[in-house]
Amino acid sequence: MIAAFLILLVLIGGWEAYARLGHVDEFILPAPTQVATALWDDRGLLWHNLLVTAQEIGLGILLALVLGALLAILIHLSPTLRRVVYPLLVGSQAVPIVIIAPLLVVWFGFGIAPKLAIIALVCFFPVVVTTLDALAAVDPEQRKLLHTLDASRWQEFRWVEAPAALPGALSGAKIAVAIAVIGAVFAEYAGSSAGLGNVILQAIPQLETARAYAAVVLLAAFAILLFLLLSLAERVLVPWARRDTEWSRR
Amino acid sequence: MTTRLEASDRAPRTTAEGHDGVELDDVCFAHPGRGRGAAPVNAVDGVSLSVAGREIVALVGPSGCGKTTLLELVCGLLRPGSGTLTSAPAVLMPQRDLLLPWLDALDNAALALRIHGAGRDAARASAQPLFGAFGLEGFERARPYELSGGMRQRVAFLRTLLSGKPVLCLDEPFGALDALTRAEMRDWLGTALTFEPRTTLLVTHDVEEAAVLADRIIVLTPRPARVAAVLDVPLPRPRRGTDPAIVALREQALEALGA
Numbered sequence: 001m002i003a004a005f006l007i008l009l010v011l012i013g014g015w016e017a018y019a020r021l022g023h024v025d026e027f028i029l030p031a032p033t034q035v036a037t038a039l040w041d042d043r044g045l046l047w048h049n050l051l052v053t054a055q056e057i058g059l060g061i062l063l064a065l066v067l068g069a070l071l072a073i074l075i076h077l078s079p080t081l082r083r084v085v086y087p088l089l090v091g092s093q094a095v096p097i098v099i100i101a102p103l104l105v106v107w108f109g110f111g112i113a114p115k116l117a118i119i120a121l122v123c124f125f126p127v128v129v130t131t132l133d134a135l136a137a138v139d140p141e142q143r144k145l146l147h148t149l150d151a152s153r154w155q156e157f158r159w160v161e162a163p164a165a166l167p168g169a170l171s172g173a174k175i176a177v178a179i180a181v182i183g184a185v186f187a188e189y190a191g192s193s194a195g196l197g198n199v200i201l202q203a204i205p206q207l208e209t210a211r212a213y214a215a216v217v218l219l220a221a222f223a224i225l226l227f228l229l230l231s232l233a234e235r236v237l238v239p240w241a242r243r244d245t246e247w248s249r250r
Numbered sequence: 251m252t253t254r255l256e257a258s259d260r261a262p263r264t265t266a267e268g269h270d271g272v273e274l275d276d277v278c279f280a281h282p283g284r285g286r287g288a289a290p291v292n293a294v295d296g297v298s299l300s301v302a303g304r305e306i307v308a309l310v311g312p313s314g315c316g317k318t319t320l321l322e323l324v325c326g327l328l329r330p331g332s333g334t335l336t337s338a339p340a341v342l343m344p345q346r347d348l349l350l351p352w353l354d355a356l357d358n359a360a361l362a363l364r365i366h367g368a369g370r371d372a373a374r375a376s377a378q379p380l381f382g383a384f385g386l387e388g389f390e391r392a393r394p395y396e397l398s399g400g401m402r403q404r405v406a407f408l409r410t411l412l413s414g415k416p417v418l419c420l421d422e423p424f425g426a427l428d429a430l431t432r433a434e435m436r437d438w439l440g441t442a443l444t445f446e447p448r449t450t451l452l453v454t455h456d457v458e459e460a461a462v463l464a465d466r467i468i469v470l471t472p473r474p475a476r477v478a479a480v481l482d483v484p485l486p487r488p489r490r491g492t493d494p495a496i497v498a499l500r501e502q503a504l505e506a507l508g509a
Binding site for chain 1: 322325327341342344346348350351352361362364365366393394395409413
């Protein structure tokens with residue numbers, strides 16, 4: 001953790017030196033000190049818009065987690081769905097969000113709904129893949145055990161498959177955190193009245209580049225926070241699957 | 251260890267006439283070959299044996315001879331290719347303990363009760379007294395990874411017992427344990443089966459274990475499994491591995507194994 005801070009300091013120092021000494025216009029690349037100033041001066045505006053975007057991302061990931069896990073379970077249970085739907089899901093990930101975002105705005109308006117749709121759309125796929133992998137990795141011997149104890153198909157799912165899938169779904173959500181932030185910015189670009197994406201969208205033509213960078217800093221900080229929260233959820237919900245995926249090793 | 255198992259009342263039973271035995275007549279089984287066009291692999295080749303209610307029969311044979319397949323046939327996890335097999339409901343205790351990591355020790359032991367429809371509290375309450383009797387007191391809430399190998403095996407055995415089925419098929423229950431724990435668990439199982447008698451098929455490749463625990467030892471040939479010899483063990487219990495009669499039986503069994 002300390003090493004991470006040191007590296008960050010060096011990077012920021014380099015950036016500061018480059019922005020100050022190099023001949024880059026501050027409208028193109030503001031120095032970290034200018035970003036920090038913007039962060040402080042615009043704190044009210046940024047905080048207000050952070051709350052909007054944070055809500056979109058939080059709910060969007062939750063939606064992706066639920067839908068992704070459900071879809072994975074359906075695909076796992078039905079060979080037909082696996083054959084028919086799984087390739088379509090892979091294909092759906094190739095659709096550039098920029099293309100369909102305006103359509104979603106037309107359908108759902110300027111409120112939170114189209115943002116949730118876009119974030120869920122970019123985030124559910126990693127959840128589906130990791131959950132399916134976890135389901136496929138269930139020990140066949142454990143199934144045999146459940147059979148010999150007279151378990152029904154449903155009980156096999158409830159006692160063995162569902163608990164085995166849970167850590168997979170959470171890993172998927174952790175992967176999804178980063179793309180959720182990008183998805184949220186895209187969604188707000190496509191049509192919005194608030195949010196950090198909206199702040200960036202307005203700041204750049206006004207040549208308030210430092211403010212746009214301040215918004216980016218907040219987005220990055222929020223992504224880190226969300227990742228930590230998901231790691232915590234993992235620790236609480238699946239204590240048996242402790243792995244060294246967190247920053248602080250035990 | 252005087253607690254009766256309440257699971258037996260709840261579990262499905264087809265043993266109204268008191269037939270807790272197992273009957274195999276010329277049973278054959280071949281595993282389908284792996285890969286396209288591969289020939290099937292004969293695992294069990296014409297095995298006939300008859301196990302009476304509450305009898306403990308040890309199946310001894312070289313590794314990979316088809317012992318596990320035989321147990322899976324008895325438990326109904328596989329169907330014989332030919333021959334007839336009749337058995338009272340049988341439960342398999344697999345080679346690995348396979349405790350579910352998301353359940354604590356007591357929930358793992360009570361799994362069969364939950365599957366048969368008991369609520370969590372009722373299931374735990376039924377399994378609790380046996381926990382004490384099996385030397386697991388104080389470990390009810392322990393996660394499987396917190397238990398020693400011997401304890402995991404005890405929980406797995408308890409889970410098997412609580413299925414309420416009259417026939418136990420134990421597949422090398424102590425195979426993964428170190429020698430010391432193994433000897434300890436062998437004695438423990440002997441005691442447990444004295445107090446909770448069940449028809450038991452015990453697969454092992456340890457002839458001493460077989461001689462100490464079983465009423466009868468069936469020696470199998472290398473794959474495919476056939477009955478090579480049947481040895482009766484008419485000795486009083488508790489037995490010890492160092493008893494001269496046990497040592498003699500061990501020799502006999504090893505000879506039948508061709509070792």
